[in-house]
Amino acid sequence: MVKFTFFILYISLAFSLADLVTVELNENFHLSWIMNQTAITFTFNCSFDGWCGIGFNSGMINTDMIILIRENGLMQAWDSYSFKPQTPAQDSAISGCKNDIILESASFTGGIMLATITRLLNTQDPKCDIVLAPNMVTNFCFAYLDKPNLTKFTQHNMVGSGVLKLGTTQANAYFNNPPDIISVELDPNFLLSWVVEDEVNLVFTFNCSFDGWCGIGFNEAMTDTDMIILIRENSELMVWDAYSTTFQQPQLDTGIQGCQNNIIVKSTSFDNGQISATFSRLMDTGDNECDKVLVPDVPMKFCFAYLDEPNLTSFTKHSSVGSGILKIGTTQDSSYFMLNPELVTMQLDPNFSLSWLMNETDITFTFNCTFDGWCGIGFNQAMINTDMIIVTRINGTIQALDAYSIDYVPPNGDATIPGCENNIVLESSSFVDGKMLVTVTRPLNTGDTKCDKVLNPNMVTSFCYAYLDQPNLQAFNRHNHVGSGILKLGSTQGTSSYTQGGAETVSVELDPNFSLSWVMTETQVTFTFNCKFDGWCAIGFGHAMEDTDMIIVIRENGAFQAWDSYSSGYTTPSQDSSLKGCKNNANMINAEFTANKTMVVTVTRLLNTGDSKCDVVLKPNMITEFCFAYNSESDLTTFPIHNAVGMGKIKLGMTQADSYFHHGDDIDGALYENHGIYMTVMWLCVVQVGIMAIRYFKWSFMAYLIHALSGAVVIFFTLASVYIVYKKDKLGYDALSDKPRYHSRIGFYLCTLVLSQAVTGLFTKIWMMFKQDLSVLRVSRRIHTVIGWACLIPALVNLKYGWEIRQNDTNLHTVYVFYGVLCVVFAVLEIRHRFGHLFMPFIFNFKRKKINRKSTITADKEMQDTFIDKKGLNHSEILDEINIKKSQWVFLDEYVLDISGFMQNHPGGAYMLKDVIGEDVGKYINGCSSIGDGTFPYEHSQMAKNLAYSLVVGNIAKNCNIIKPIEGDTIDWSMTWEIVRKHNISQSTVCVELRSNAYEVREKPKGLEWMGKHFQVEAKIGLNVVRRYYSLVSANLYSWKKQIEAEGIKCEFNAAQYNESSTIGSLKLYIKHYPDGKMSDFIYNLDSNSTIKIKGPLGPGLALTQLSSGLYLGFAAGTGILPFLDLAYSIWNDHAPTGFCLFLYVSFRSKSEAFGLDLLEATQKKFSTHLVVHINIDGERIGGKINDDMLRSQVGSRGVSRVWVCGPSGFNRWIGKMVETQGISREKVMIL
Known part of the structure; x- marks a missing residue:
């Protein structure tokens, strides 16, 4: 404790002898310090309540910090360290670090936080504290939050960075104002x-x-001569400290006795064929033999030389050389290089030209006035506080006057003003042919600081002139001609210029690559654009691009242009000359592209151009909103979008002291933070729910609502949030580069796509629900899907870019976690979607509703026990449920599916499902049949079949009346049967006879519910599992044919061949052999004793429980005759009741393909009141196709009890439409 007290006393005594230094970080935050050789005491002056902090680095990465905070009313000082852009940690909480600051005092008065904090320059804490030193120059940053009544440390709302010099005196300290980098062009190829x-x-x-x-x-x-040489020799860049004693190759200082190298090389580079190097040396190296003592602001003799010959292997004689006067100034204005001087002449106006010749100390002016009277010049914009030289011819005598004007009154000679003296010498004068020619000399620096301006070679200064062209003057009178402008006093004609009009040259740095200068008078302003690149640069008098007067300079195809432009919105500005009621008012008066690749363009315009529509009225000393932008891409051939932008407020003063440019506030952190949160929630959560719903839960009615609602929410928030950010026009702080540029462009890309996604989504849904054009629907669905993924993937990438730009690691890591979670969730759902039928079949059981049997369907208990599995209903009962309650149910093999919720999500359109209510859709799902109307059979994917199982609401009862087990009473849906034999019953149809060791077909099945049903045959063909459906025929066709022959009934159609069953209880499947048919060709080529896997019987079939009186219509094409043969056989056996009539239309392509016609023909002849058959053979033109008139004649005025249709897809839909025209309701029509 005693040691610490003495330490504090020592520091206090040391500080009492040091200067207090203060720098303004910004208008609300001032930092002061006082230091000695061991410690420094900072004073924070923060004109607000909240917190303020400083850091000894350019940003938050690896930065030693000191933070002052008023938290819960208590002032605290934290010694802190920031590893990355997030909340800094206090040193005391970091392993290996410690607190090294002392809060000496703190107060909060009048809303101002004031605190004094002390720390050692070297705290011996190398991990968390930077070592400070007197006069050190360091990167520096500051930040604060001006939010009162803090209860915890919260993110800043103001931040800045720059360069800080910890000077020990006020004059030797600065913030963000490092020493000027001064440049002089020795010649177009050599910049020093x-x-x-x-x-x-x-x-x-x-x-x-x-x-x-x-x-x-x-x-x-x-x-x-003391020399410094940069050489690229044998591909190696070197900087030599050298000395030349005569006109021969210089020697390196290290090779001269008593001399040494005093050059410290900092960097060298060879890029695009150009060599450059940065190096340091002491002004006085102490090497008196070989090094010259360099004194700032003192002109000295100077020379340069170079050899522009590539791939040197040794030092060789120069190819270019020059010499003159160099002044190594501490500012650009006080520095110059003057080549060996020449006489320079400037024509001020047609009657007055001014010439000069200068050396390192003096300048000689020659006045050439083509009149008699007086003429004068002044080194300022007008007559206020202006150093002047006046030449007069009064009473025939020419005189030269060194004068000074303090106001708009006749100037006084310097010799008459106390503290001033005459510093010009009249060298010569003449008056010939009415012209005055006068030469005067004065020192560049006369030492008369009160009345004479210091002149420097290559200086740019405000300038004015005046004259009176009145002969035979008797006294000095007021001028009748006057002018002002900008004069550059070069040592050669090429380095000199005069620009009419102007005042003091004012310059502001907009950003490190773009500075703007201007000279303003009472009527006009002359802007000079200094852009350190090749491309274009622009300024605008407005906040951003909305309703903004602009001036754009561009170097396009190597030529300079200046455009007076106007921007009405966030698009390419229009030139004023192309806008109605506007005109070009900006005139380019000078443009050059310098050796160091800088565009220097001078443009002039009136303050008030009279163009009220497109030009803002400028005024001296006005403060206005201001923006700038540029594109630093070289070799432009068009006007591209900017790659840097900035905005703020500018004061267009007439002097440097009265002018400034203040950058606008930093980007609205809360706005962009909210934008990031909104977009993260939308694209990482909400839209994912919508995608999952429509892809994996499409069977649910809610899937579409969730998908549509989530999509609408995402689109709305995306467009709204992007619009708000876009209106802010911050565009990633001061420039759009790298990630900010990618982020903004992806954002605009997404805005376009989400609108397209909304349009295609709405179009697809309308077409899906109300139209019947599958080709258009397929295209729109695929476009919608492609756009969806084209939105999603870039959006997820853009979230990463956005949080990286915000430097918010916490949110970025959260996004990464969600990326992983999303991948896992999608993977699980996708596996379930594709393979769920393999390992989760029990899931479907839990989703089935209980379908209650109606006891009124039949009173026959034996029939109930026979037909109805206790776990479900038969097809007839369910069809009654569909017709009575208008349930939107279909059958799929042994299941009942509720498609009411899926109908609007069906990829093929709702109309397809509306047309198949009450049908077995297995034939459509397995690619056996199509919906008709130009569509082809489509084999649905396993994913579609998995989805179908999600629609299951019940089981179909197993039908035990047609197949019975040989042992026991259990029947499985899937069975294996063995081929006994195959024989053709027609040219293209084969009868496959099957037998089983476990099952047999009943010879006389009970009831009628089994009639018209089919079996599913499944086989693995190649790599695919193929499923096809074949109709059940219980009747023994061979026996039936024998009965017909026994009764002596003659038939026209006798081509079919029916064989006696070889096995009792065998199952016969009648299969048409298609040349390219996968299943029929497979079965046709199977040998006897081969086994096949079948499932059934399936489908509603004819859905008969008994034969009742009424008119029944049947339409069959080809093998579509099979479901009707058992019904016809029942009629043959005289089971049809009185009043029952079946009209059956049968069509075959040819007689050779026909079968069963003889059986139907004989049955019709025997029971003509119960069966009417119309046969059509297309190839032989027998019978003719049925049409509306034929059908109408059969139906007449009778009501139709039921209609059955069985045939190819096109036939089924054709008949369906035909019966619809007869006024028969859809509920009575069954497509088998």
């Missing part, structure tokens, strides 16, 4: 720059636009 770092050190930079060597010497030539 330097920085006067402090009182003893100089840093030079050579930029030589060639490969070879370049060097400078601090003398007029090579005799006794």
Whole structure:
């Protein structure tokens, strides 16, 4: 404790002898310090309540920080460290670090936080504290939150960074104002720059636009000259400290006795054929033999030379050389390089030209006035506080007056003003042919600081002139001609210029690559764009691009242009000359592209152009919203979008002191944070729910609602949030580059796509529900899907970019976690979607509703026990349920499916499902049949079949009346049967006789419910499992044929061949052999004793429980005759009641393909009141196709009890439409 007390006393005593230094970080935050050789005390002056902090680095990565916070009313100071852009940690909480600051005092008065904090320069805490030193220059940042009554540390709402010099005196300290980088162009290929770092050190930079060597010497030539040479020799860049004693190759200082190398190389580069290097040396190296002492702001003799020859292998004689006067100033204005001078002439107006010749100390002016009277010049914009030289011819005598004007009154001679003196010498004068020619000389720096302006070679200054062209003057009178502008006092004609109009040159840096200068008078302003790149740069008098007057300069195809432009919105600005009621008011008066690749363009315009529509009225000292932008891409051939932008407020002062440009506030953190949160929730959560719903839960009515609602919410929030951010026009702080550029472009891309997604989604849904064009629906669905994925993937990438730009690691890591969770969830759902039928069949059982049997269906208990499995109903009962309650149910093999919720989500359109209510859809799902109307059979994927199982609401009762087990009373849906034999019953139809060791077909099945049903045959053919359906025929066709022959009934159609069953209880399947049919060809080629897997009987069939009186219509094409043969056989056996009549239309392509016609023909002849058969053979034109008139004649006025249709897809839909025209309701029509 005693040691600590003495330490504090020592520091206090040391500080009492040091200067207090203050820098303004911004208008609300001032930082002061006082230091000695061991410690420093900072004073934080924060004009708000909240927190404020400083950091000794350019940002938050690996930064030593000190934070002052008023939390819960208590002032605290934290020694902190930031590893990355997130909340800094206090040093005391970091392993290996400790608190090294002392809060000396703290107060909060009048809304201002004031605190004094002390720390050692070297705290011996290398992990968390930077070592500070007097006069050190360091990267620096600050931040604060001006939010009162804090209860915890919260993210800043203001931040800044720059360069801080911890000077020990006010004059030797700065923030964000490092020493000027001063450049002089020695010739178009050689640019020399330097920085006067402090009182003893100089840093030079050579930029030589060639490969070879370049060097400078601090003398007029090579005799006794201190030199520095940059050379690329044998592909190696080197900087030599050299000395030349005569006109021969210089020697390295290290090779001269008593001399040494005093150059410290900081960097070298060889890029695009150009060599450059940065190096430092002391002004006074102490090497008196070989090094010249360099003194800032003192002109000295100077020379340079270079050789622009690539791939040097040794030092060779120069190809270019020059000499003159160099002044190594501490500012750009006080520095110059003047080539060996020449006479320069500037025509001020037609009657007055001014010439000059200068050396390192003096300048000689020649006034050439083509009149008699007086003429004068002044080194300011007008007559206020202006150094003047006036030449008069009064009473025939020419005189030269060194004068000074303090106001708009006749100037006074310097010799008459106290503290001033005459500093011009009249060298010569003449008056010939009415013209005055006068030469005067004055020192560049007269030492008369009160009345004479210091002139420098290559300086740019405000300038004015006046004259009176009145002969034979008797006294000095008021001028009748006057002008002002900008004069550049070069040492050669090429380095000199005069621009009419202007005042003091004012310059502001918009960003490190773009500075703007102007000279303003009472009527006009002249802007100079200094853009350190090749491309375009622009300024605008407005907040951003909405209703903004702009001036754009562009170097396009190597030529400069200046455009007076107007931006009405966030699009390419229009030139004023192309807008109605506007005109071009910006005139380019000078443009050049310098050796160091800088565009320097001068443009002038009136303050008030009279163009009220497109030009803003400018005024001296006005403060206005301001923006700028540029594109630094070289070799432009078009006007591209900017790659850097900024905005703020500018004061267009007439002097440097009255002018400024303040960058706008930092980006609205809360707005962008909310934007990121909204987009993360939308694209990482909400839209994923919509995608999952429509892909994996399509069977549910809610899937579409969830998908549509989530999509609408995502689209709305995306467009709204992007619009709000876009209106802000911050565009990633001051520039759009790299990730901010990618992020914004992806955002705009998404805005376009989500609108397209909404349109295609709405179109697809309308078409799906109300239209019947599958081709259009397929295209729209695929477009909608492709756009969906094209939105989703870039959106997820953009979330990553967005949070990286915000430097919010917590949210970024959360996004990464959700990426992983999404992948897992999608993987699980996709596996279930594709393979769920293999390992989760029990899931479907839980979803089935209980379908209650109606006891009124039949009173026959034996029939109930026979037909109805206790777990379900038979098809007839369910069809009654469908017809009575209008349930939207279909059959799929042994299941009942409720398609009411799926109908609007069916990819093929709702109309397909509406047309198949009450049918067995297995034939459609397995690609056996199509819905008709130009569509082809489509084998649905396993995913579609899995989805179908999700629609199951009940089981179909197993039908035990047609097949019985040989042992026991259990029947499985799937069975294996063995082929006994195959024989053709017609040219294209084969009868496959099957037998089983476990089952047999009843010879006389009970009831009628089994009639017309079918069996599913399943086989693995190649890599695919193929399923096809074949109709059940219980009747013994061979026996039936024998009965007909026994009764002597003659039949026209006798081509079919029916064989006696070889096995009692065998099952016969009648299969048409298609040449390219997968299943029929497979079965046709199977040998006897081969086994096949069948399931059934399935489907509603004819859905008869008994034969009742009424008119029944049947339509069959080809093998579609099979479901009707058992019904016809029942009629043959005289089981049809009185009043029962079946009209059966049968169609075959040819007689050779026909079968069963003889059986139907004989039955019709025997029971003509019960069976009417119309036979059509297309190939032989027998019978003719049925049409509306034929059908109408059969139906007449009678009501139709039921209609059955069985045939190819097109036939089924054709008949369906035909019977519909007869007024027969859809409920009575069954497609088998």
